[in-house]
Amino acid sequence: MKKHVIIGSRGSDLALWQANFVKGELEKQGCTVDINIIKTQGDAIQHLSFDKLEGKGFFTKEIEDALLSKSIDLAVHSHKDLETNPPAGLKIACVSSRANPSDLLLIRKECVDASQKWSLKAEATVGTSSARRKTQFLHYRNDVTINDLRGNVPTRIDKLRQGNYDAIILAKAGVDRLELDLSEFECVELNPTEFVPAPAQGVLGLQIREDDAEMTELMSAMNDTAVELRISLERKILNLLDGGCQLPLGAFCTEDHHLYVAYAEQTGAESAFLHYEVTNFDGMAEKVVADLKNAFVE
Numbered sequence: 001m002k003k004h005v006i007i008g009s010r011g012s013d014l015a016l017w018q019a020n021f022v023k024g025e026l027e028k029q030g031c032t033v034d035i036n037i038i039k040t041q042g043d044a045i046q047h048l049s050f051d052k053l054e055g056k057g058f059f060t061k062e063i064e065d066a067l068l069s070k071s072i073d074l075a076v077h078s079h080k081d082l083e084t085n086p087p088a089g090l091k092i093a094c095v096s097s098r099a100n101p102s103d104l105l106l107i108r109k110e111c112v113d114a115s116q117k118w119s120l121k122a123e124a125t126v127g128t129s130s131a132r133r134k135t136q137f138l139h140y141r142n143d144v145t146i147n148d149l150r151g152n153v154p155t156r157i158d159k160l161r162q163g164n165y166d167a168i169i170l171a172k173a174g175v176d177r178l179e180l181d182l183s184e185f186e187c188v189e190l191n192p193t194e195f196v197p198a199p200a201q202g203v204l205g206l207q208i209r210e211d212d213a214e215m216t217e218l219m220s221a222m223n224d225t226a227v228e229l230r231i232s233l234e235r236k237i238l239n240l241l242d243g244g245c246q247l248p249l250g251a252f253c254t255e256d257h258h259l260y261v262a263y264a265e266q267t268g269a270e271s272a273f274l275h276y277e278v279t280n281f282d283g284m285a286e287k288v289v290a291d292l293k294n295a296f297v298e
Helices: 013-028 061-068 131-140 153-161 172-178 213-220 225-240 284-295
Strands: 004-009 032-037 074-078 090-095 103-108 125-127 145-147 167-171 185-190 204-209 249-253 258-263 272-277
Touching (some): 013 032, 013 172, 013 204, 061 204, 258 284
Parallel strands (some): 004 074, 125 167
16 A cells, blocks of 8 residues: 655654654555644643643644644654543544653752662752652652753753753653663663553554544554553543543553552642552453542542
């Protein structure tokens, strides 16, 4: 099958890495591919943390609008940025294999203290704008101060380098994909069964129009069905909690179907941590959400 495909992508280094990765996979199927850069609300508004932004879909809406208007054929997203209720007329037709789902703690060398958890000195200042990361980090290290951190991955690292923070938290998948030199920092990979990642962290979501049969066929050949099963569970939990980027929820299903969940009712509040061995995916998300709600009943 040969087709000319126009991919819509954000313009950050990481988004373009992702778009070019998908471009290469499509070219293996005989397609010719162009990439159109589209600026989103999340890119345009850099002075607010995610929990201060209105609505959901901060990094996706403008790209989805381009899909619906047929100015692009395919949107490549970090799956964790996608709303769990897609716009009418669009679908996720393909998910990638999963890169390392862990979060990464980058610490300035002078702020390392091996006697402290995660080797971060006492009363440090940590940068992140994620409600999930803020809440879980404070659960384990309530001595630290969390300050908002926005920008693309290289920008965030530059802010750490300049001394604005003692440490910052990033997704390891993004750092790995960009092959960044982090030798000047102490790098601590946070165990995803303890510091629980966002639903679908490390996975790309490839979005098309529901009625595009040719793209549906192309995407089917690229889809990782095993990953799709696991992240569908993670994202259904998010959906049932009516959450987006502002929700302090971590959900991670391992390859051997162990599910780890961390949830708080609001940013910085006390978290509930749950662990399950999943033998049946049907009804599992509903059970998890019921258990979470029971955990917060006084």
